[in-house]
Amino acid sequence: MQAFFLPAATSAAAPLSAVPEQVQISLGDRSYPILIGTGLLGHAQAWAGLPQAATAFIVTNTTLQPLYAERLQAALQPHYAAVFTVALPDGEAHKNWQTLNLIFDALLQQGSDRKTVLFALGGGVVGDMTGFAAASYMRGVPFVQVPTTLLAQVDSSVGGKTAINHPLGKNMIGAFYQPHLVVCDLDLLKTLPRRELSAGLAEVIKYGPIADMAFLDWIESNLDALLASEPAALAHAVKRSCEIKAWVVGQDEREGGLRAILNFGHTFGHAIEAGMGYGAWLHGEAVGCGMVMAARLSQRLGLIDESLVLRLTRLIHHAGLPVQGPLLDETDNAGRYLQLMRLDKKSEAGEIRFVVIDGPGRAAVRSAPDALVREVIDDCCLSV
Amino acid sequence: MQAFFLPAATSAAAPLSAVPEQVQISLGDRSYPILIGTGLLGHAQAWAGLPQAATAFIVTNTTLQPLYAERLQAALQPHYAAVFTVALPDGEAHKNWQTLNLIFDALLQQGSDRKTVLFALGGGVVGDMTGFAAASYMRGVPFVQVPTTLLAQVDSSVGGKTAINHPLGKNMIGAFYQPHLVVCDLDLLKTLPRRELSAGLAEVIKYGPIADMAFLDWIESNLDALLASEPAALAHAVKRSCEIKAWVVGQDEREGGLRAILNFGHTFGHAIEAGMGYGAWLHGEAVGCGMVMAARLSQRLGLIDESLVLRLTRLIHHAGLPVQGPLLDETDNAGRYLQLMRLDKKSEAGEIRFVVIDGPGRAAVRSAPDALVREVIDDCCLSV
Structure with a gap:
């Protein structure tokens, strides 16, 4: 994992000016x-x-x-x-x-x-x-x-x-x-329909646990304003998200390393989208739920406390997003998730590479034992 | 047109060594x-x-x-x-x-x-x-x-x-x-079937008039050896062609300018391929014939002498390639060629950009009046 120094946030939710x-x-x-x-x-x-x-x-x-x-x-x-x-x-x-x-x-x-x-x-x-x-x-x-x-x-x-x-x-x-x-x-x-606004918030929330816990605090405090589409709140959410993304992409355009952290929640999320059929869940919905699963995996790996998993789960739920994974197979649900995740672009030689929270505000990419991943999936999915 | 300095050819047709x-x-x-x-x-x-x-x-x-x-x-x-x-x-x-x-x-x-x-x-x-x-x-x-x-x-x-x-x-x-x-x-x-060998020779011959007249001399002198697939002759033809291409591509990878000269013969050639249906003529056959037409256009524009047009036409013919364009439309053949050439990727705002010989061993990209292009097509195509 590369060391990284994120530029500080500009003043939060400044009054909107006529100049973009x-x-x-x-x-x-x-x-x-x-x-x-x-x-x-x-x-x-x-x-x-x-x-x-x-x-x-x-x-x-x-x-x-x-x-x-x-x-x-x-x-x-x-x-x-x-x-x-x-x-x-x-x-x-x-x-x-x-x-x-x-x-x-x-x-x-x-x-x-x-x-x-x-x-x-x-x-x-x-x-x-x-x-x-x-x-x-x-x-x-x-x-x-x-x-x-x-x-x-x-x-x-x-x-x-x-x-x-x-x-x-x-x-x-x-x-x-x-x-x-x-x-x-x-x-x-x-x-924008409310469901799509929530889906977008999934990618906004993402930037918190992987790069900027102060931004996560801000999202929690301003969630109602965001859900009400207040322009000043949206402007700050868009700007700070783009700043973090710009900083990551500027260092690793073609995802040789660091850029993969932007896929937090996406490995589980892509399995949900593929397993349900594209379009059944919105991409942001699958990512929201996928972040809960990735956070749970991070905790099971001993990287973060239970409290951060619950905090993220609560925020994702309040943002109007699903926090329980769908059942993709009635006989071997976890096996189906694993099978679909092996097709993820980050996989190498059949080994799934997960983006995990490596301590609050910091992400890493690593593999995990199948047995542990199965437990996470069983924990996070609706039962039969 | 950029000035360019082509690296000198290495010794022609040296004995083949075991090292590539x-x-x-x-x-x-x-x-x-x-x-x-x-x-x-x-x-x-x-x-x-x-x-x-x-x-x-x-x-x-x-x-x-x-x-x-x-x-x-x-x-x-x-x-x-x-x-x-x-x-x-x-x-x-x-x-x-x-x-x-x-x-x-x-x-x-x-x-x-x-x-x-x-x-x-x-x-x-x-x-x-x-x-x-x-x-x-x-x-x-x-x-x-x-x-x-x-x-x-x-x-x-x-x-x-x-x-x-x-x-x-x-x-x-x-x-x-x-x-x-x-x-x-x-x-x-x-x-390689003889017809495909000839098609390949079209792209070998191409490098002469646009970049290296000494290589054109060499091809003329060694055409029989090339048509007989003699390894030493093929090795030199491949190596010198790659040297010239490497030198052009090294200066202009994405065809912002100079690289377009490698499309000599291709504007007419692509019209032939599209007009006949892809695969009716081999690409190299269409390029061979297209070079005759592009050389004739260069001469009509006053850039080269008739003698170079005839020299190229003779070489292309002896290489086993067609030198007369096919009839693409019985009522307005030249119009059909023009219509197809306007779709060429080098065209800009509907204006066809032709690669022409700008003096022996030198190429340029330019437009030409429709009337002149029509005359060239009429000159070079089989009549009804």
Whole structure:
């Protein structure tokens, strides 16, 4: 485990200014800013440094298109001679090659070239697919993330992980490919269903136990404001999450080591998503429950006290997320979890690598004996 | 056009030694060697610096599998606990997502992890698909090129361009992703059909007019030896081609400028391939004919003399390649060529960018008036 020095948090929940706040991802010539604020879709300053091109493509889904596509189109019109929109079917179940190909079809039908800019207007699914389309179309065109969910604003739109699912595993086909710019307009969260707000909070909570216990305190104190979508609270949650993520990604873009800590809760979570069928649980719901299981594993390994497990479980529950794992197999539930977790991308030669809490505010990646993992799963899952 | 200084050729056609010859691709931490020689498949030195992993996958096609897969398997066995083979259907018509997915299916079914190494045993199609699979599987695993055709040894296996075709355009979906090693075993060319040998010579000839007229002289003098697959002649052709390509790619990995000159003949060539249906003409055949058209365009633009056009046409013809373009449309043949060429990846905002000979041994990228291009197409195509 590398030593790490996290930059201190800026003043918590300062009054919102008219100027968007900015977090920088520092990756040499692939560096880019994340802009955070209200009203950004109509804010000329947010769209100042766009890549030049003849055409732009807004990639969104059929649910979001009627809500926001026209406003983004209006913001982009001054910058591009032609702005097209592609609306994909909505949902994780469509995060596959067939849907990705709809983007390629549209790009080619309009004669898009190597400079055409793609804009991902949506949540994690739209962002991941647009990013992989941008990485692959003509071997790479520029793209911009305009995340419309809390989960995408605090996690998936930042850091350049793009992918589609394969029937045998989530996010198995993809690329590390950085966007040119991320625009987090908090106003877009106003239409977010409560269930998706909770799912996003899972990824916000994640940053506490792995990197910043003061942020965990802040989340606990401000959970009601966050659940009520108060802009100042959301702005701080998004900004601090992006700061922590920027700091991790800046040190380990391609997940050679440190970056894996961002997958806290994801090893168990991915097993839940795969076992239930993609889309049955939201990704954030599976991660919320997965964090309870990963915390329990950390405690069983002697790394943290029971009290931190209970504290996290309580917060995740109050955030509106499941804290008990689903039953994936009636005869050998733990065995099914283990089988699915061996397919995790962090696994090596069939050995599952778990992200654990290595003391409050610190994470590590390690293996664990199957027998211990079985006990954790039995502890944390609904019984028959 | 950037100024460039090509390294001098090493001694032409030196006697073959038992030690493989080596050309280095210099790209910082993505640098790698190209090994060239006979008997390399069974030569322990060729497989010394392989990436460590538990498993390796040989990706090949159903034609090559019975010829070479077992020998490569034997060479890799000492390095990996398990070596699997996937055989794809043979031919450019299968260079698509469905076939690519056969690789992903096999990788996931065997529980491959992030370190699993892919070996592309085949020509350009196998190399391009294996490279793109390696770039995308779990967002990137290492791969090694073992090219079995002259075309792949002198061009497609080197430089990190990977891709699959889309029904609306060739190589439209892909990645820049460098191999870890390229092993050019000249013995593998012994089973190469004469038609494919000629197709490979197209890419050898290409390096002359764009970069090295002395190499063009050498090819003319040694064409009979090359067509007879004499190892010493092939070794020099492969080595000098790789040297020139290494020098270009080392300066411009992602085709921001200079690298585009390697597409000499390819703009016309891709139109031929797309217009005839992928696989009707071999890629090298289309490029051979495309070079005649690009040379004629260069002459019409006043950049070179008629004599160089005729010299190139004669050489391409003697290499067993077509020098007259096919008729792609009975009513507006030139219009059809132009329409297809506008889809070329070098096009920008609908303007076709042609690679032209800008004086003997020097290339440039530029546009040309449609009327002039139409004349060139009419000149170079079979009439109705």
